[in-house]
Amino acid sequence: MDNQIAAANLRALYDEYAQRLDALERDLRSGHSADSAEQAQERENDDVMRSLKLEAEAGLRDVEGALQRLREGHYGQCQRCGVDIAEARLQVLPATPWCSACADQA
Numbered sequence: 247m248d249n250q251i252a253a254a255n256l257r258a259l260y261d262e263y264a265q266r267l268d269a270l271e272r273d274l275r276s277g278h279s280a281d282s283a284e285q286a287q288e289r290e291n292d293d294v295m296r297s298l299k300l301e302a303e304a305g306l307r308d309v310e311g312a313l314q315r316l317r318e319g320h321y322g323q324c325q326r327c328g329v330d331i332a333e334a335r336l337q338v339l340p341a342t343p344w345c346s347a348c349a350d351q352a
């Protein structure tokens with residue numbers, strides 16, 4: 247894949263995760279109601295938001311890893327077996343560290 251296209255894809259993905267993380271952090275910081283039934287519901291929502299936040303953080307780390315591989319000149323190589331990752335897979339998952347065969351084993 248063309249490095250400039252890959253970099254643009256990765257930056258777009260990075261922004262998406264960063265915005266999601268921002269919104270989740272804002273929601274998690276926002277105050278809770280005094281009503282105890284509502285509080286129980288809010289705690290459940292917080293749990294969901296916290297797991298979404300972990301997902302977004304993991305996504306950001308993946309993108310950072312992919313950007314680093316791009317800088318080092320081995321973007322698009324599977325980090326497990328070393329083969330070139332299929333172009334179609336990189337288009338859908340620009341930050342993936344693995345080829346589809348290795349991802350299936352994970």
Ligand SMILES: [Zn+2]
Pocket residue numbers: 324325326327328329344345346347348349
């Ligand atoms: Zn592989």
